[in-house]
Amino acid sequence: MVNSKREETGSKTHASRTALADGMGDMISLMPIPVAVFDTATRLVATSAAFQESYGVDLSGASGPGDGDLLPWLPEGYPAARDKALAGEVVQCDETRTTLPDGRVIRNRWIAAPIHRDGGVAGIILIIENISAGKELQPPTALRAERIAEAMDAAGIALFEVDFDRDAFLATGSARQLLETQEVPDSYEKWLALAAPEDRAQFDAVYRAALDPTGSRKFSIEFKLADSAEPKVIELRGNIRFDEACDPPRPLGVVGAILDRTERARISEALVQAQRLETVGRMAGLIAHDFNNLLTVILSNLELASRAEMAEIARDHLERAIDATQIGAGFNQRLLALAGARTPKPVCFDLDAQLAETWTLLERVLGEQVHLRLLPGADHGQIYMDRGELDGALLNLVINARDAMTATGTITIQTGCARFDAHQAAEIDGARPGCFLTVSVTDTGQGMPPDVRRQALDPFFTTKDAHVGNGLGLTSVASSVARAGGFLHIDTAPDKGTTITLYLPETEGEPTPAPADHHDALRMGDGQLVLVVEDDPLVREAVLDRLEALGYAVIEAANASEALEQIEAGEPVELLFSDVVLPGTFSGFDLVDRARARDPALPVLLTSGHTSEHFSGRPEAEREVELLTKPYSLSTLSAAVARALKPEGPPP
Incomplete structure (x- = not known):
């Protein structure tokens, strides 16, 4: 009985499926879009040719129950939509993913709708549109x-x-x-x-x-x-x-x-400035050598003259001339430092104490119309820097401040301490976090307009007359401060004056004493024979006079060959004192090599006004030879000669 009912039900379902296929099969097959029809038992009844072509369906063996298993890849969400459609509801999906039997993943837009017949739902129709092409693009x-x-x-x-x-x-x-x-x-x-x-x-x-x-x-x-x-x-x-x-x-x-193109323009401008500085460097090396020789001659004669008996007024004039020569030497050092031709010699020293040493020179540069004030506040803090570069930077700033004031005025030099965290450092160009000692030079002048402020550090930029300024002052200051690991800041406004502050990293350690440079500090000789090798006759004569005044016997040579001839001839030379830059193929270092090959214990002393190219490539052992930078004072010469004759340790 049960079997009879099952057979009856199956027979009705098969009849329904057949009737559905007979009624819609031809129409569905001609549709130009992918369409499939299922009966109420979810078995596939008919498909369009486009459906079979798009999805690779083969219906040649589709008969009997379970035909729906031919389409296991139907879109996500289809089973739920199918049940709703069989209940008489139309279900639409704008987009879903389908994985085909060949592994391709496509995107579909589809609709499932009931097929009504004889007052009920006889099946469902599924219309699928492949939208992958549009979605992929x-x-x-x-x-x-x-x-x-x-x-x-x-x-x-x-x-x-x-x-x-x-x-x-x-x-x-x-x-x-x-x-x-x-x-x-x-x-x-x-x-x-x-x-x-x-x-x-x-x-x-x-x-x-x-x-x-x-x-x-x-x-x-x-x-x-x-x-x-x-x-x-x-x-x-x-x-x-x-x-x-x-x-x-x-x-x-x-x-x-x-x-x-703002950033590119800045980079291009920086390259142009670098090329200008390279040109300055080449010029500086040529000019500085001859200029230092001239300063050596002037300083030598002035110092010797100042030691003779004379009227007090004449002595005062000579001392002023000596100071002016030292200012010229300081300018030359700054030019060489800017050009990279002078090797800085940084030491650890007390900032306020150094300013006190430089004070007299700064006062003489300014004259009587400008009032100079010093407000020390670094509290014995120390920096690690070349003393000459700091003095040169201060001299530059003070001269610029003086020129910014039309007549009389006040220049204030103030020292202090500053500490920056990362946020504070970001507010100042070139700044970095850390502890710094500061040196500020403030004038009561006219100040700078914004366009001048922006160009103030550019090489060759100047608002002064051509015969007064060369536009290298602040550029040189910035270079010196950068070498010491610091930076500078300009605070200015029209009619408000200008304050330029140098920020120099604070350091710890035993301060290096300033070099002694007093007449009573001369270390006299005892008739030792010194061979002076110098190609410039004026400089050579000045050195001979100075050494004789210090109590030494002297002989001379204009080049390395003449010097070697005298040594090989048996002259009892007790000290070889030579310039580094000599005519011909031999330098002062080459002369030292040959002289010490004959007498390894021979004391030597070298000097030059422009030595970086010759000195930088020498072996480390030869760097132990003391080098005097021209121009040098009489007391500096006396101490260096004494050290060379009786070495008590490495030269300073």
Whole structure:
């Protein structure tokens, strides 16, 4: 009985499936889209040719129960939608994923709807549309456009297009920010007005050349914005479109880009400055050698004259002349330091004590019309720096401060301490976190306008007359401070005066005593024979006079060959004192090598006004030879000769 009912039910289901297939099969097969029909038992009844082609379905063996198993890859969510459709509900899905038997993953948009017959649901129809092609292209395209826009904004680029016929101008949103305008210029005249006055002639020439159809039809215009708060450089780059049907071709419009070239302009300017400094370095090496020789002659004669009996007024004049010579020597040291030709000799010393030593020299430079104040506040703090570079930097700053005041005024030099964390350091150009000692030079002058302040550290930039300033003062100061690991800051405003503050890293350690330079500190000789090797006759004569005044016997040579001839001839030389830079192929170091090959114990002393190139490549052992930098004082010479004759340790 049960079996009879099952057979009856199966027979009715089969009849229903057959009737459904007979009624819809031909119509479904002709549909141009993927369509499938299922009976109420979810068995596949019919499909369109497009369905079989799209999804690789073979219905040749589709018969009997379980035909729905032929489609295990049906879209996600289909089982739930199928049940709703069998209950009489239409279910639509805008997008779902399907994995085909061959492993491909596609995206579908589909609809499942009931098929009504004889007052009930006889089956369901499934319509599937493959939307993978559109999805594969659309999202990456949109993503690229979004990312490109972000990248262009970050790089400082905007796009624009001009239509001459419609007199229309279009630009991307970042154009206003780049040009610092509320509205992007819509005419050539307005574009030209954006450029700084000095760039407008070139702007016009480049644009008009691009309008020539016989040319490249491309343009690249670089100009500074006229009204920018900070210096800003913009480049317009693009192509002119022409109507080739006209004779000559007629310009139709422009397609191009707006680019921020400020950083590139800064880098280019820095390269130009580096090239200028390289030129200064080459000049400095040539000039400094001869200038130091002249200073050596002047200083030698002045010092010897000042030791003779004479009227007090004459002695005062000689002392002033000696100070002036030392100022010249300090200038030469700064020039060489800027050029990289002088090797700095940093030591640890008390900042306030060093300023006290330099005070008299600074007062004499300023004269009586300028009042100089010193406010020490470094609390015995120490820095590690070349003493001469600090003195030179202060001298530069004081002279600049004096020149900034029209007549009388006050210059204040103040020292102190400062500590910066990362946030505070970020607010000052070139600063870094740490503990610093400060030296501030403040004047009561006219101050600097913003454009002068921005260029104050540039090489060769000066507001002084050509015969007064060379534009290297502050550049030299910045170089010296940077070598000491510090930085400087300029605080100025028109009619408010100027304060330039040097920030020098504070250090700890035993301070190095300042070199003694007093007449009563001379260390006299006892008739020892010194061979002086110097090619400049004036310098050689001055050195001979100084050594004789110190109690030494002297002989002379103009070059290395003459010196070696005298040594080999048996002259009882007790000290070889030679310049490093000598004529011919032998340097002072080569002379030392040959002389010590004959007598390894021979005391030697070297001197030069420009030695870095000769000294830097020598073996470490030869660096132990003491080197006097020209010009040197009589007391410095006396101490160096005494050390060379009776060495008590490594030279200073």
